[in-house]
Amino acid sequence: MRNSVIPLTDQIKILGVIIDSKLNFIQHVNYAINKASKIFKNLCKFVRPTWGVHPENVECIYRQVIVPIITYAAGIWGTATRFYSVRRALRSFQRSFAIRAIRGFHTISAVAALALAQFAPLHLIINETFHIHNIKRTGTCKELPDDIILYPKSKVRELLHPANRVTINYDEATTQEETTALINPDAPNIFTDGSKKEDGQAGASFVVMREGQQPVIKKFKLCRTATVFMCELFAIAEALKWLTNVNANFTEALIFSDSQSSLKAIQDRSNTDPLVNQIHHLISFLSSIRIIVKFVWSKAHVGIVGNEIADAAAKEAAEKKTATLLNHFPLSHAKRLLRQHTLDAWQCEYESAPQGSVTRSFFPSIFAIAQFRQYIKPSFSVTQILSGHGYHKSYLHKYKITEDDRCPCDDVTPQDVHHLLKSCPIFRKHRETYIMTCLNKNLEPFNMNTVHKSEDAVKYLVEHINQIVNHLKRINGT
Numbered sequence: 001m002r003n004s005v006i007p008l009t010d011q012i013k014i015l016g017v018i019i020d021s022k023l024n025f026i027q028h029v030n031y032a033i034n035k036a037s038k039i040f041k042n043l044c045k046f047v048r049p050t051w052g053v054h055p056e057n058v059e060c061i062y063r064q065v066i067v068p069i070i071t072y073a074a075g076i077w078g079t080a081t082r083f084y085s086v087r088r089a090l091r092s093f094q095r096s097f098a099i100r101a102i103r104g105f106h107t108i109s110a111v112a113a114l115a116l117a118q119f120a121p122l123h124l125i126i127n128e129t130f131h132i133h134n135i136k137r138t139g140t141c142k143e144l145p146d147d148i149i150l151y152p153k154s155k156v157r158e159l160l161h162p163a164n165r166v167t168i169n170y171d172e173a174t175t176q177e178e179t180t181a182l183i184n185p186d187a188p189n190i191f192t193d194g195s196k197k198e199d200g201q202a203g204a205s206f207v208v209m210r211e212g213q214q215p216v217i218k219k220f221k222l223c224r225t226a227t228v229f230m231c232e233l234f235a236i237a238e239a240l241k242w243l244t245n246v247n248a249n250f251t252e253a254l255i256f257s258d259s260q261s262s263l264k265a266i267q268d269r270s271n272t273d274p275l276v277n278q279i280h281h282l283i284s285f286l287s288s289i290r291i292i293v294k295f296v297w298s299k300a301h302v303g304i305v306g307n308e309i310a311d312a313a314a315k316e317a318a319e320k321k322t323a324t325l326l327n328h329f330p331l332s333h334a335k336r337l338l339r340q341h342t343l344d345a346w347q348c349e350y351e352s353a354p355q356g357s358v359t360r361s362f363f364p365s366i367f368a369i370a371q372f373r374q375y376i377k378p379s380f381s382v383t384q385i386l387s388g389h390g391y392h393k394s395y396l397h398k399y400k401i402t403e404d405d406r407c408p409c410d411d412v413t414p415q416d417v418h419h420l421l422k423s424c425p426i427f428r429k430h431r432e433t434y435i436m437t438c439l440n441k442n443l444e445p446f447n448m449n450t451v452h453k454s455e456d457a458v459k460y461l462v463e464h465i466n467q468i469v470n471h472l473k474r475i476n477g478t
């Protein structure tokens with residue numbers, strides 16, 4: 001251009017994503033890791049004079065700052081995790097955070113450090129983000145049948161015009177007397193309910209009660225991916241549809257729902273939930289044909305007759321063997337499936353890794369560590385025992401710091417964490433207190449998967465571990 005050559009470049013940064021000429025995004029991953037590292041260093045500088053970088057703060061910074069930076073726009077570049085070099089770079093990057101968070105020795109393997117810190121491998125998290133992005137884009141989820149599509153949000157142009165939007169208020173009835181007082185003998189009084197069973201089956205129903213007439217009961221079998229909230233709204237929408245079709249003379253209709261969250265959502269004039277939007281349109285239509293719909297929140301499970309009938313009908317609907325309606329999954333459902341997928345893949349990596357055997361000998365699963373951590377946060381001492389990286393001689397010998405790995409208690413037995421914890425006579429005193437406590441509570445001593453069931457056992461275990469580590473530090477520490 002004007003006699004100057006414009007050179008070709010093999011990468012370009014757009015909105016914080018480095019797009020390379022081969023579209024493999026390896027350069028972007030390196031860029032994101034560098035960026036996150038820099039920000040972490042700056043944050044450490046900033047926090048030091050006041051509260052220092054405690055392990056809890058490392059964990060907080062990691063989860064709230066580092067992970068979002070790394071997973072930013074992963075919907076675009078997430079496929080880069082298929083490269084081994086990318087997974088390795090991510091693992092070594094997050095390993096350093098995990099080791100700080102658990103106050104571990106710097107030799108701990110990534111697999112053990114991530115498990116003890118409960119940091120899921122980043123390549124799995126990136127993969128999860130990538131799939132969530134794809135679900136949002138395509139509206140389908142590969143774990144679900146093709147005919148179940150994402151529960152969409154209504155577009156603004158699909159909502160009622162602001163001038164026509166409806167404002168609803170609702171009365172409240174917590175007893176049969178209050179309900180009876182609100183019932184209008186000249187109008188259809190409709191009780192709606194949604195039901196979601198533990199095995200996932202979902203249903204909705206409504207019951208129309210009119211003076212001197214048999215109640216009309218309608219039941220709808222809904223897709224298992226529907227939430228209770230969706231079921232409740234579906235029931236209300238169907239009740240309103242029934243009102244638009246019925247041939248009778250009335251100017252008012254009452255809808256009794258036991259779902260306060262649904263009524264609150266309907267109250268929101270700009271709500272973009274598609275069922276709420278449908279309800280708004282129906283109320284608006286009914287008002288155009290001079291039928292005023294009034295809403296009542298009636299408390300569930302207090303013996304209000306209409307409620308009980310609707311409740312039973314919704315449960316029956318959930319069990320119906322017919323085809324399902326409302327074949328949508330909410331994004332939360334897909335996220336839950338993907339999270340489970342991540343945890344399964346993580347468990348697989350944890351089980352099959354060549355490193356981390358000491359940690360695995362205490363905890364067969366990632367989930368067991370999560371449970372343990374609710375009661376005992378990894379500390380400098382606890383981490384040494386659970387990782388096998390500490391001041392004991394089998395570790396020091398492995399790294400050629402001591403000449404042998406024998407424990408001074410008998411000068412034969414290798415001094416590893418299991419010996420120290422379970423049998424070394426030097427630490428008998430604290431161990432006995434701990435074992436007695438466990439036996440009193442019918443707990444198996446040294447089973448880290450059950451110890452948390454007794455507060456005392458937890459306390460004495462930590463004391464026992466602290467005693468071991470402090471003693472070793474005095475003798476073997478360098």
Ligand SMILES: [Zn+2]
Pocket residue numbers: 407408409410413415419423424425426
């Ligand atoms: Zn010993």
